[in-house]
Amino acid sequence: MMNEKMQNAMNEQIKNELFSAYLYLSMAAYFHRIGHDGMGQWMRVQALEEQTHAMKLFDHLKDREGNIQLLALEQPQVEWSSPLDAFKAAYKHEQFITGKINDLMKLAHETGDFASMTLLNWFVDEQVEEEATAAKTVQELEMIGSDGNGILMLDRELGARTFTMPQQGGKGE
Numbered sequence: 001m002m003n004e005k006m007q008n009a010m011n012e013q014i015k016n017e018l019f020s021a022y023l024y025l026s027m028a029a030y031f032h033r034i035g036h037d038g039m040g041q042w043m044r045v046q047a048l049e050e051q052t053h054a055m056k057l058f059d060h061l062k063d064r065e066g067n068i069q070l071l072a073l074e075q076p077q078v079e080w081s082s083p084l085d086a087f088k089a090a091y092k093h094e095q096f097i098t099g100k101i102n103d104l105m106k107l108a109h110e111t112g113d114f115a116s117m118t119l120l121n122w123f124v125d126e127q128v129e130e131e132a133t134a135a136k137t138v139q140e141l142e143m144i145g146s147d148g149n150g151i152l153m154l155d156r157e158l159g160a161r162t163f164t165m166p167q168q169g170g171k172g173e
Helices: 004-033 037-063 083-111 114-144 148-159
Strands: none
Touching: 004 037, 004 083, 037 083, 037 114, 037 148, 083 114, 114 148
């Protein structure tokens, strides 16, 4: 059985990860609506990734005989002023999630929850990748500016992203 404070924090993080999926689906809808189907595809894949992150936490609680509580989600933003604005919002959101993962790691250290630390190490590494990817896309959109050809090329590049289900074996997969 895990520490109640850690259990509650993990339930909160499940909510954060599911909200991330909801937010990225909202961004996908925005991109599809404005004719950037590649960017929409990229966000749809991102939403699926976030769902798998939530399930990693869900399974961790289940495996540790924790009390899983699915908390209410807020409605995500639905409009952005531009693709750049949307990706800046995604980057800012990933920074928020990184802070929450770091808070969970601190709590795991404080409570001596070594099993959770192992799982959270995976999330720490994942957040480095998440932030870097969002920051790179923001940088590319800033360089492109209002060049329609550049936006079209980036849209096509981002549209090539596919979702690969993580292997079911170790918890860090």
